[in-house]
Amino acid sequence: MVNIEQLYQHYLKHPVICTDTRSITEGCLFFALKGDHFDANQFAEKAVEAGAAFAIIDNPDFAKGDQLILVDDVLSTLQELAKHHRKQLSIPVIGLTGSNGKTTTKELIRAVLAEHFQVFATKGNLNNHIGVPLSILSITNKVEIAVIEMGANHQKEIELLCSIAQPTHGLISNVGMAHLEGFGGFEGVKKGKAELYAYLSESNGFAFVNAANKDLIEMVSKAGVKNIIRYNIAEESTVQGVLKHSDPLIEFEWSFEGESHEAKANLTGTYNFENILAAISIGSFFKLSAEEINKGLADYFPTNNRSQLTKTEKNTVICDFYNANPSSMAAAITNLNSLTSTNKIAILGDMFELGDESAEQHLRIIELALKNEIDTLIFVGHHFDNAKGDANAHFFTTPTEASTFIQTQNWKDSLILLKGSRGMALEQLLPML
Template identity: 30%
Template sequence: MHTSTTSTAALEPWSIEQLQQATQGYWLNDKKSAGQIKRILTDSRDAEAGDAFLALKGERFDAHDFIAQVAAQGCDIAIVSRPVDADICQLVVEDTRLALGLLGAYRRQQNPQLKVIALTGSSGKTTTKEMLGSILSRLAPTLVTRGNLNNDLGVPVMLLELRPEHQYAVMELGASHQGEIDYTSKMVQPHVAGIINIGTAHLGEFGGRDGICRAKSEIYAHISETSIIPAADDFAEVIRAAVRTEKSLSFGAGGEVYASDVVLEAQSSSFTLNTAQGSKTVQLPFAGEHNVENATAAAAFALAIGIGLDDIVAGLEQAVGAKGRLNFIPHKDYLFIDDTYNANPGSMRAAAEVLAQQQGIRIMVTGDIGELGSSAAIEHYKLGRDLVSVKGINFVVAVGEFAPAAQEGARSTQYGKKMQAFLNQEQALPFLIDLIETHHPQPMSFLFKGSRFTHMETLMAALMEKL
């Protein structure tokens, strides 16, 4: 398991007693290390003197196999669920996965100064999290979930990075099964938390949007101050029913925090942010209506934790998107939009609307969407139908196992000729080069997007290289 816990700043050291107290484990043969532990990590490659290595076990790997190696690297302690024949102090626990959660929860409890925001949703989590990070880190040191460390392993890994100077934490919580958000939100103990939206991501695991809503709503069981509600979501009423706090704040159309006078530009947007504290114009450096919605969500979370309107606007205006999230890259005479970080049906449609705002010939290059279970073929069919129908998009190039299903959807409309389907990137590349040669010297805008496993950035890089 290679989840790196390295951070540039010095972490709070752990005492031997704290390790044992947090994990409820016992020292093998009562053999303990002397001195403090500088950090706990799960990546054997980084282990060195002063570290405690926590050996996770997954379906296809068992980090107990690396304990002799970390001992040779000078690592002092191994946290294990079974004793191992290696010359290293071993803290034996019932389950190392749960021990990691206990250590994260312990670290969280040791930082009572912290104001914690937790958020979940089907799409927009990462962008909303980055916007909140921009708002809060202007004011005080803030811990923000890195990358996709948002599951039952990633969340405690992030909590282990808490330091006494942190005043805020923004934790993104993801769900791949029922009970996961209950587990992580209990660990995080948020003051303010909520759902951004209920979409169609992970349909496969949850058997439909009702199941997704149930899984995400587990976040409302562990909030100490204010619950955040997406007013315009189809599931808003179901979500309201899950709220347990006296205080709540809703965002979006029909909510208490909402956008009006929205102007969408090619690579940015502006809107009036309306709140109980007043209204302010926001010049948002993000394209797309969905990002205006993400900004109103971020504003609601920030208001609920006591941030003033001026600070919220300043933070939103300085926010920077995460890598692979609608990054605009001018290259030669062309515009490339890198939205390859991940995809679900909702974010795919939102990206198409952004592409439609760009200049010249507009080409959307899509990879498969994962985790749709038995709905995969029909969801790709609907996506193909909808993408070619977006006004302003000239070509859609679908790549992957479900590209033929998307093409069938496209052909159910009058715009069927806009779509080409390819089973892999190698087949799609010559077609894209041909498109460029055919339309030269007209300006062209390309948007690349797909689920993480499709690595659409590889196809984008290959095309850029050929220009």
């Protein structure tokens, strides 16, 4: 058995980590992780044959040769290696979590800080107990500041991720009705997300807090964080802003230390304004100029199907189908209602991981959508179908069924919201719009 320091010496010589034999690169370290339906130990030898310098395994049956390194548990070893690497880094690390908008906020922060620093930011959705260690181990000595996204659907997960990422600064974008099944209701969501504040309190770190959000103010105060940077309030020493236009893209004015600045962002949705202010607050804290901040915001174009405005041959589509929960769904519907269009269409897919509240929350979204001025409402999924009652809208249990109906329509010059949980795979409807 090797210890972490010995393994770290291998990492320093071979700093690329792979966990999938399909993406082996020459000289990488292959970690043979196990899942519910796979055991990568059995592929470790193939990983070495494909070019991996070493394979880290936890099944002695596969320990054949010097290039296969046996440990007690591959996952915990990966996490411990990341912790060890993090301790060697003397850079600011911004930990980011939240129920809605955390990935968009991460990208905005990255775009702003990149105007002045060499920035590492979590790639894709590598924000869980495997993704965060992989992210930390991707930070090189050229990086000056890191932004680490942390996702969770149970309590104690953020606590674990903080122990790995060891953030010096932190931001909770918001708390909402997400992952209710795992967290055990909204109060459980607040408790789980507040684990970031608890870490910052214990480590004397800095928390960026939207002062207009009463839940966050309550949470950060309860956690006892001493270093709080508030934004979105009317005080000269804090970042504040006024939304001037959001139809369809956001234009606004922001101020800091008595100076006001006009700015634009390539995002739709009034709900994204708070995410923008968070990025401005962090940029201001790290001494970026207003010009640098505004350029970073203006140069960011969403490409991840989160609040992404897409022009098709016939219509304009708000692509927001990477994920969905009651809070983000309500915000998206309200935003669609506020936008100008001669024909508005909402195609809404099921929301997952709501547990016992699923039926009630799907019914609430149906009722909210019906109250808004939307010309055509389409609900997709078994959860919506079970909650429909006598609602005057179109209901389909699968995207395939919905596509049959959509192809009979002749929508042109319409504004279409396409939103649902990732598992609904609503992207398959985009070519028909």
